[in-house]
Structure formats: C-alpha cells, structure tokens
Amino acid sequence: MSIINIKDVQIKTLAERIVLAIREIAGPGPAALHEPSFAGNEWLYLKECLDSTFVSSVGKFVDRFESDLAMFTGAKYAISVVNGTAALHIALKLAGVKANDEVLIPALTFVASANAVTYCNAIPHFVDSENETLGVNVSKLRDYLISHTEQRAGCCINLTSGRVIRALVPTHVFGHPADLDGLLAIAHDFNINLIEDAAESLGSYYHDQHTGTFGLLGVLSFNGNKTITTGGGGAILTNNLALARHAKHLTTTAKLPHLWEYYHDEIGYNYRLPNLNAALGCAQLEQLPSILSAKRELFIKYQNVFAKIEGITLMAEPAQSYSNYWLQTLLLDSNLIVKRDEILQATNDSGYMTRPAWILLNKLESFKQYPRMNLETALLLSKCLINIPSSPGLNKNNG
Missing domain, CATH: 3.40.640.10 (Type I PLP-dependent aspartate aminotransferase-like (Major domain))
Known part of the structure; x- marks a missing residue:
C-alpha cells in the first residue's frame, strides 16, 4: 500500500484553489495575461x-x-x-x-x-x-x-x-x-x-x-x-x-x-x-484614467479572493506609492516554491495564462560573465512570483 503525503494533498488543493480564485474573477476563460483594450477613438x-x-x-x-x-x-x-x-x-x-x-x-x-x-x-x-x-x-x-x-x-x-x-x-x-x-x-x-x-x-x-x-x-x-x-x-x-x-x-x-x-x-x-x-x-491615452481605475478594481477583487488562500500573497503597491497594477502578482510562501511550476501548469491548462518572473539576467548565457553583487533576494523572488491575468477588461466583463 502506498503512503499519501498529506503535504502533497494540500499543495494539490492549493493549485486547484488558485485556479478557482482566478476563475471567480476572470470568468470561465480563456484569459490572456494582459491584452489591450480598444474602446475609444x-x-x-x-x-x-x-x-x-x-x-x-x-x-x-x-x-x-x-x-x-x-x-x-x-x-x-x-x-x-x-x-x-x-x-x-x-x-x-x-x-x-x-x-x-x-x-x-x-x-x-x-x-x-x-x-x-x-x-x-x-x-x-x-x-x-x-x-x-x-x-x-x-x-x-x-x-x-x-x-x-x-x-x-x-x-x-x-x-x-x-x-x-x-x-x-x-x-x-x-x-x-x-x-x-x-x-x-x-x-x-x-x-x-x-x-x-x-x-x-x-x-x-x-x-x-x-x-x-x-x-x-x-x-x-x-x-x-x-x-x-x-x-x-x-x-x-x-x-x-x-x-x-x-x-x-x-x-x-x-x-x-x-x-x-x-x-x-x-x-x-x-x-x-x-x-x-x-x-x-x-x-x-484618452482612455488611460478609466483603464487605471479598472485595473485597481481588479486588484481589489483579486485581493478579496486570494486573502482566503493560505500561503499566497497578492502583491500590493508599496508605501508612499500609487501603482498602475500593470501585472497582478502572486507571491508564494517559501515552503510552496517547490510547487510553483505545478501551479503554473494547472492555471495554464485551465485556460488562464500565468507566468513566472524572468530568469535572473546573470543566469542567461549572454550575461554570465558580467559583475554582480550578492543576489539572494532576487533569486528567491524569481522563484516565488507568479503573474496572473491582469487585463483591465476582466474587471468589466466579470464584475
């Protein structure tokens, strides 16, 4: 008889819950990461x-x-x-x-x-x-x-x-x-x-x-x-x-x-x-104020659904700042980093385009030889960030 690791069961449930959270806001999909809106002149x-x-x-x-x-x-x-x-x-x-x-x-x-x-x-x-x-x-x-x-x-x-x-x-x-x-x-x-x-x-x-x-x-x-x-x-x-x-x-x-x-x-x-x-x-540019408003409303909606999921944080604007929320971003707790690709697979398989952060530039073949300081925080961030569907139209279509 095989033994089921309860942590694996919880992580699998996490991926499913993330898909459901995105679906609650983005609708049945498919949903691009960020697509333009042409509603003006x-x-x-x-x-x-x-x-x-x-x-x-x-x-x-x-x-x-x-x-x-x-x-x-x-x-x-x-x-x-x-x-x-x-x-x-x-x-x-x-x-x-x-x-x-x-x-x-x-x-x-x-x-x-x-x-x-x-x-x-x-x-x-x-x-x-x-x-x-x-x-x-x-x-x-x-x-x-x-x-x-x-x-x-x-x-x-x-x-x-x-x-x-x-x-x-x-x-x-x-x-x-x-x-x-x-x-x-x-x-x-x-x-x-x-x-x-x-x-x-x-x-x-x-x-x-x-x-x-x-x-x-x-x-x-x-x-x-x-x-x-x-x-x-x-x-x-x-x-x-x-x-x-x-x-x-x-x-x-x-x-x-x-x-x-x-x-x-x-x-x-x-x-x-x-x-x-x-x-x-x-x-x-004529539509930019309404686009920014829609993206901020989208952040609030995502914030409400992801607040219910343990181990996930939705990136919010820093202190003293007002963000355009170009790409809505999930941050995984450090113990969940090993399951990042599983989450990416589940969301993309479900029709919701998600992506990780960029591979650190110093790891690309063209730039390996160049100088760098200690990059421990950047390395950790590159492993725990996931961008989720962020088009301003998501807020309009699924409000």
Missing part, C-alpha cells in the same frame, strides 16, 4: 492617418502623442520612439554611458535592460532586489558601493574592475514604484546618473509624482501587453531641454533640418515612432 484616428496618407514618421499624431504624454506624466518633454529598448539605448547615451563603462541594473528585470547597456558597448553590473517593492534594494546597494567603489575626479570607480560606474537603471517592476528617495540619494552620493526604467509603470506615482520623472531621464514602453499600447513604441522622458533636443535628433537619424539636403552631423538612429502608432497611442 482608435479606429477614427487610424482612419485619419490613412486618409491623410501620413502613416510614417511625419504627421500630427506624433507631436500630439508626445505633448499628451508630457502632460499626463508631468515631464517637461517626451520623445516618442519605436520601442522601450530603443528609448533606454538613447537614454544611456544621453547620460554619457560610453564603451567599457558599467551600468547598475537589477538582475530581476526584463532582458531589454541588459541588452540596451551592451548596445553602448558598456558593461551590465547586476544588483539585488527587495521584497517590499520588487525593485532595487537600496540599503544593500549602498553598502555594496561603499565597500566596492571609490570616487576619482567626480566618477564612481569599481575597485575590482577599475571601470567607471556611469549610471543606475532601476525598474519599477510590474508597475510598482521602486524606492526613489533612496535611489536618488545613491545617485547623488556616488555621482551616478539615474535613469528610470518606467516601461511597466505608466500611471504609477511615488509621493504623487509620476514615475520616470525623478531621474535625469526615464523611459516608457507601449508594447502590446502594456497598460496602453501603440502596437510597438516607447518614449523618453526628461525635464532637461538640451537632452530632449538631443534625444529627438539622435532618434531621427541625426539629420539637420533642411528642405532637401540630407546632412547628418553624428551617428544617429532610425528610432522614429510612425504616425500610425502615435495615433493609436493618442486614443489609448
């Missing part, structure tokens, strides 16, 4: 582009989208580009990142962060995360920099490699603002430029100020799975006029204005956002 604005024939990088919607973004976020300037990775690439260049410089980025983030650093021929330097925000662990990073760096001629020097640490790029993970007070203090104290990766946090605020507007520069993404979408697309935010002008210049192939001649005064990039995509973005 998208068709009207796209038709206007087609009728006018301005479908590429010239057209009124590009200027309007940038103006609307600046107004919504409170940034003085917004420069639209083809995607969030391009935005970060240019932001790094504007912040002075050069070949062989190091850039501090969290190990727990999307691979685009490390990719953009390498586009500058610079070195990703991976740092740890914290449980409260899922963002950079400020106190641990400060201690690490105190013991591993020194100041020379106004630059932060890595004592091990001898390289300049030029920038710090924190991510507002899943839309939850990182500890910006602490990050700004580190940037100031160690002479490091702060570039916010706000790709996931459009509509998120820290002390009532929009994310992406605290550092020297910030970047946004409008990929198809983001809070609003332009199909593909991104933006650079800054309050510095000179940087804004240079960003626009670099992302439009560094061409000097002229009626007919093509003269480019530096190496530029064809990162312009087409008018078609900007038109979609304008319509999406």
Whole structure:
C-alpha cells in the first residue's frame, strides 16, 4: 500500500484553489495575461492617418502623442520612439554611458535592460532586489558601493574592475514604484546618473509624482501587453531641454533640418515612432484614467479572493506609492516554491495564462560573465512570483 503525503494533498488543493480564485474573477476563460483594450477613438484616428496618407514618421499624431504624454506624466518633454529598448539605448547615451563603462541594473528585470547597456558597448553590473517593492534594494546597494567603489575626479570607480560606474537603471517592476528617495540619494552620493526604467509603470506615482520623472531621464514602453499600447513604441522622458533636443535628433537619424539636403552631423538612429502608432497611442491615452481605475478594481477583487488562500500573497503597491497594477502578482510562501511550476501548469491548462518572473539576467548565457553583487533576494523572488491575468477588461466583463 502506498503512503499519501498529506503535504502533497494540500499543495494539490492549493493549485486547484488558485485556479478557482482566478476563475471567480476572470470568468470561465480563456484569459490572456494582459491584452489591450480598444474602446475609444482608435479606429477614427487610424482612419485619419490613412486618409491623410501620413502613416510614417511625419504627421500630427506624433507631436500630439508626445505633448499628451508630457502632460499626463508631468515631464517637461517626451520623445516618442519605436520601442522601450530603443528609448533606454538613447537614454544611456544621453547620460554619457560610453564603451567599457558599467551600468547598475537589477538582475530581476526584463532582458531589454541588459541588452540596451551592451548596445553602448558598456558593461551590465547586476544588483539585488527587495521584497517590499520588487525593485532595487537600496540599503544593500549602498553598502555594496561603499565597500566596492571609490570616487576619482567626480566618477564612481569599481575597485575590482577599475571601470567607471556611469549610471543606475532601476525598474519599477510590474508597475510598482521602486524606492526613489533612496535611489536618488545613491545617485547623488556616488555621482551616478539615474535613469528610470518606467516601461511597466505608466500611471504609477511615488509621493504623487509620476514615475520616470525623478531621474535625469526615464523611459516608457507601449508594447502590446502594456497598460496602453501603440502596437510597438516607447518614449523618453526628461525635464532637461538640451537632452530632449538631443534625444529627438539622435532618434531621427541625426539629420539637420533642411528642405532637401540630407546632412547628418553624428551617428544617429532610425528610432522614429510612425504616425500610425502615435495615433493609436493618442486614443489609448484618452482612455488611460478609466483603464487605471479598472485595473485597481481588479486588484481589489483579486485581493478579496486570494486573502482566503493560505500561503499566497497578492502583491500590493508599496508605501508612499500609487501603482498602475500593470501585472497582478502572486507571491508564494517559501515552503510552496517547490510547487510553483505545478501551479503554473494547472492555471495554464485551465485556460488562464500565468507566468513566472524572468530568469535572473546573470543566469542567461549572454550575461554570465558580467559583475554582480550578492543576489539572494532576487533569486528567491524569481522563484516565488507568479503573474496572473491582469487585463483591465476582466474587471468589466466579470464584475
């Protein structure tokens, strides 16, 4: 006779209860992780582009989208580009990142962060995360920099490699603002430029100020799975006029204005956002307040059902923050980590798209050789996080 382990029975019941909890909110399914909502002027604005024939990088919607973004976020300037990775690439260049410089980025983030650093021929330097925000662990990073760096001629020097640490790029993970007070203090104290990766946090605020507007520069993404979408697309935010002008210049192939001649005064990039995509973005921005409201209501509904399940915590916005709740996130108690994949299998088999956090960047073959601090918290978080269906339409359809 086989012996049944009561813990296995309980864990199996847990997976089933998670499926039922999601079903209670998302309906019978299937349910995507995050799909766009087109309920406004998208068709009207796209038709206007087609009728006018301005479908590429010239057209009124590009200027309007940038103006609307600046107004919504409170940034003085917004420069639209083809995607969030391009935005970060240019932001790094504007912040002075050069070949062989190091850039501090969290190990727990999307691979685009490390990719953009390498586009500058610079070195990703991976740092740890914290449980409260899922963002950079400020106190641990400060201690690490105190013991591993020194100041020379106004630059932060890595004592091990001898390289300049030029920038710090924190991510507002899943839309939850990182500890910006602490990050700004580190940037100031160690002479490091702060570039916010706000790709996931459009509509998120820290002390009532929009994310992406605290550092020297910030970047946004409008990929198809983001809070609003332009199909593909991104933006650079800054309050510095000179940087804004240079960003626009670099992302439009560094061409000097002229009626007919093509003269480019530096190496530029064809990162312009087409008018078609900007038109979609304008319509999406008009709906952003209602989308954010629906996502917050969805969080409250999920919070109510998951509060009844032991061993599961629904990630809530950090203190002093207002999150857009881009992706609703479950955190498993440490004793349940071994069953994470079982939960992922059960939910996906039931038609509810769920996914774990990213594999830590330092574990990817392309980045194994790069410097890193102790990453124990990021490693634990990568094993215990599960994103669940988060589309704003779930709240509308199953309220």
